[in-house]
Amino acid sequence: MTTTNLDPSSIPLPTRRRPRFGETGLRLLAGATALLLVAIMALLVYETVRQARPSIQEFGLGFITSDQWNAVTDQFGAFNFIIGTLLTSVVALVIAVPMAIAIGLFLSELAPRVLRTPVGVMVELLAAIPSVVLGLWGILVMGPFLAAHVEPWLSDHLGFIPLFSGYPSSQGVLPACVVLSIMVVPIVASISRELFLSVPSDLKQGAMALGATRWEMVRSVMLPYVSGGLVASTMLGFGRAVGEAIAVTQVIGGANAISRSLFPPGDTMASRIAAQYAGTPTALSRSSLAYLAVLLLIISLITNIAAQLISGRLQRRLGGAA
């Protein structure tokens, strides 16, 4: 009786077969999901380009350099929106990145232990605010505040710089930059906190042992160590700023114009698509919005590749030096 019970073919096989079946199922499921994502991505690009085709055929590459956006004459061009997108994103980064790095440094090195978790959670919660709520705040509170207090001060004291000259406006490029910077801060801050925490403590202690002050330690050991990651996180923030549509639509004023000043209304590519897609009066105007979307995809791709190139290069340089 006991010998039959110990027959290996009767007992272990069923218990081994079951996980094997589960494994195949998991592999199929996960593989199908991954392939589905690739397919969706490909279809998305296909459909966007297909919609853009009439406009691509009509305007060609001249679309990029034309500043017309006129449904009455059926002339469309992306120039002002490309510049507007780059301008708002860059200014948002100029405002946000130093702040975010300072926050990351504070949370990882300087803050008393009791403050680290609550402040860190608050910074991450900032990223959870829906952009439409930020935009609403931009319309009702921040825009009027900028127009009433900040922009007049800027034009009084820094008006000799064209960027800060002109008539204050509650809707315009500057409010869009501020809203975008608020969206970028939590991304860069939480990544840079993790980066700073990843600096090996023997490196930091070594610097301190050599007599470095805390600032010297941050500047000469920590910042170089994490520079690749910081650049990558900045590019991530840039990608966020380039693609944001709703909140920008709410505060930028939607004007097809480029000004030397940050005060008057302008527009970005994403914002123009969001604002005008419903009820385009002509077939060509709808197609031109799709053309804008194609250009936006290309810019996002370039940003992504550039981020990887830069961070990879910095990391290798650092690896070589160490």
Add this chain to the structure above:
Amino acid sequence: MEMTGMQRVTKTAALAMALAVVALAAACGSSGSSGSSSGGGSTSTVLTGAGSTLVAPLISQWEPDYAKSAGITITYGAVGSGGGIDAITNRTVDFGASDAPLSTDQATACKSCLQIPWALAATVVTYNVKGVPDKLKLTGPVLAAIFSGSITTWNDSQIASLNPGVNLPSTHITPIYRSDGSGDSYVFTSYLSAVSSDWKSKVGASTQPAFPTGQGAEKNSGVAAAVQATDGAIGYVAVSYIAADSLNEALLQNAAGQYPEPTTKAITAAADAVTTIQPDGSVPLVNPPASAPDAYPMSTYSYAIIPQTSPKAKQLKAFLTYAIGPTGQAFGPDLGFPPLPSAIVAHSKTVIAKITT
């Protein structure tokens, strides 16, 4: 993690190339038109619609009343005139609603859609200038000059000469317009094109015109909010928003040289003065002739946009007949919609008769 930066870049670039190939396929592929799905479903007791925010308050009165009297549920999404045209073009709803008639391209895309005037309303110019009272007078050419950017301050002599006795400040003028496709933009720019040849040649009339200056805002509510938030702002909204948001209204000069308020009486006067129905079924009311001294110059019909063949033709015909009939129109005056003139009701009835399954 173990990948070097270069490897990752290579992989991204490879993926990008793959996507580029897809894009190229799209660019070269046949432009075969995608068949529009006939939406709606088969439930006969529900009619869905989408479009104009202007007409939404009226439809929300029809909904419960019509459900009670006819047992048909109306579901309406106030997504804006442009959104409504898109929805009916894709046949994702049973009816669309727009304050602007279909443009040529839109009419082509909508494939034999009928436009039926079913409500009468107006677009009103509103402004917010500290220290300036309600009911400032403006003429069409002055309004065109403001929105072209050639009049830039409120104390400009051209505005002052129309308003003797009003103390106008030197506040900078901020024109505010609709950034989305809007029937109000169409009415507003049609009026400016009718009274200013300069505007007509440089900007023209459209649901989404290229305004030479100023800032855009989304929907009526966005324009109302932007005007209220900005000292020196001037914009245009549907007439029902003036009372709802207690906004200032500007009085516009009509062809007779009068400055009528946008009351139901003045809108009716405009509708009575214009009875010509265009070949496309639209009835443009802007800038009515001088023979109607009481007519408000920026009045407009709001249109129901209906596919000529619909699986729910019977229900649609019944609902539209109700809407333009005495019961449906009776809800209007309290909300700022004067009843339709009888000539238009007769015209709409003949159009409704064309709907078939």
